[in-house]
Amino acid sequence: MGATKRILIVRHPEDPFERWGYVIHLLIEAWRERGLCVELIYDIDRPVEADVVIPHLDLTSTPRAYRDFFARYPVVLNRDICDISKRRVSQNLVTRPDAFDGPVIVKTDRNAGGAPELDRLRRRGRVRRKLLQAARKLPWTLTGLVRTRDYKVYEHPRLVPRAVWHNPRLVVERFLPECQGDLYVLRRYVFLGSREYNTMAFSPLPVVKAQNVVRRSKRCSPSHARPFATGACCR
Template identity: 35%
Template sequence: MARIAVITHEYDRFQSRRGILMRRDSPYMLFDLLAELKRRGHSARIHRGLSSRHDADVAVLHVDATVTPADYAEYARGFPFCLNLGATDISKRRISGAVLNQGDDWDGPVIVKSNLNHWGAPEQHLNRQAERAGEATPFPGARIFDQYQVYASPADVPPETFARTDLVVEKFVPEPEPDGFAARFWIFCGDRERCTRYVSPQSVVKGDDTIRRESVPVPEELRVLRQRLGFDYGKFDFVVHEGRAVLLDANKTPGRARNLSKVVAAGTANLADGFESLIRRAV
């Protein structure tokens, strides 16, 4: 049985106690995955912030920020094996297959997004927690950009937008359906995975307004990209445009499924199998 360390930012709260019974809760998918691993006999400990301890067989680098600070990555390297040690930068400018630069050959619709994961909300949260503690903000200058702006063509985008480092301009390539639009979500841990195609009436598919879903295969080019980006565990959001998979978002700290159905439970058990395959590889 393995000892597992979960490395989080010192100002992040991986789990908390809620409700009358003060049960532990968490917004992260890894929380349920760890619960399943504990049922199988493994142990897990949350390491908030940097420490001199490396008393674990396997670690998970679970800093909820677009770019993991260098000192956290260095601390993670002290463990015998650490998941996602290669996935320290998930900015849109690095991972997206749809990013445009001014002057690129594209005259179709475009969408403007934050370069940061989840609009920059994780960085804002960590900054606020640091300020409350009277410490320097870990991500100075990070701002929330929680809107998607769609333009008919790159020519309609204000020129200063292309120059901003906190924003990206992407090709707007939704996957059209007769009754809406589709997006695909690939969740994986080690050699286990699930990939689902969601259809929504909205052109920006977010998963909570879908009208149907189906399991789909994972394109081989995404498997190659996952290896290149250094992901052992996480979630990729993508579409298939003109027969080619286009990665739009990559998340190394995916959120927890609130629907505690048998389907979700089976998916968690499957991912736990993948985690154990990584443990065996580490040992």
């Protein structure tokens, strides 16, 4: 009988790992029930023996120290995905008011409205919390502080406030929603190895979030995504 496989999950010391309902919690439970050894660490000063490493930093960009740590291991989930800022990954960016003729949406360049980074800032002392509270009172077009549920949709780029175009914390994207009837649709395809699921969420609001979803359905996985999923995970 072979040695027990070891899975190492690397988290950030300032993330809300215990407080938030991450999918990884369910996976950890399932893996341990199958007899796998799962270890969680946030101290990367020393290497830990592992067959597979799973980064779980909940940040838009992976810090250099963590990338160097992952380089020590032969198998790392999503090793090459180190920056998911919209300027890095989006194919729908609009950079000038005259560059697109149609509706657009203004978002933060950082993932999830920059919420993970802001959460860390709040936890670093009273002064930083006070500064953040003060910044929230200023126009969002200047601060770049906008929650995902408050992303703005405009009928044309010319209607986007001028300050947005000069704010590096914000991006403008073409707004290309999928609709069914009078509901907006958000598709979600999740995969890990050979396992996958594909869902659709429906909302009356253009920015589809969990709190405004009125219906969900499970769909067959898209065939065109399977080759990407097969080659994207561990490298």
